[in-house]
Amino acid sequence: MLLNQLRLILTALAFLTRIPIPAWVGYADTQLNQSVRYFPLIGLLVGAILAGVYSLAILFWPSALALLLALAVGFMLTGAFHEDGLADFYDGVYGGMTVERRLEIMKDSRVGTYGVLALLAVLGLKFAALLSAPTASVPLILIAGHGLSRAFAVSFIYTHDYARSSGGKVQVVAQGLSLPALGLALLIGLLPLLWLPVSVLWLLLxxxxxRLWLARTLTSKLGGYTGDALGASQQLSExxxxxxxxxLL
Structure with missing residues (x-):
């Protein structure tokens, strides 16, 4: 039982990051599908690594440079997986006039104006927000933000249908999510908020x-979620x- 859960955690790690995993973990579609519940746990790990980079870098450089180093490590660690989804999502949603055309644009590897602007806006806001936070709070904020945002993205797998009939980045994991699995994902993602010196209620509002805006957009513009939409939801919620x-601070 414990070995199976460890296998699911390592499967989620391989899917969401560039970190190598042992060969004994293996691969199966059902295995990847079940690993979705641990996506927020991988987010916490990514956030912890970035927090460590920031905490070390701040000893030698100004906070702005320390933040840039942490963000750069994040791109390398995840292969800019979610950022790519954000760019494709905005290109598709705002560049197409029909559901079919939007999904077609989102499959195109090229990045358009909407995608570039979305990336610049999100990355700029992240950097400015973290730079404005108290230095001592930044590591915990990074950890909590990465865990919570993965749980936020996972929630759409439970509430929405997969938009594509075939293909896409998350076709395998788009087999539905049980309520207990969703509960575990939310628990993992929300738990770090208890250690933040702010009101959780006002933070979640x-x-x-x-989420209400994204849910409506996914339904009306795409007919459901895609891998790019999940990546965009992670980036936007973070x-x-x-x-x-x-x-609040």
């Missing part, structure tokens, strides 16, 4: 508004979380 924390 803007995230709820973001950004909104940082902005909310800084506002």
């Amino acid at each position: 803007p995230l709820l508004l973001l 950004t909104v979380f940082y902005l909310g924390v800084v506002a």
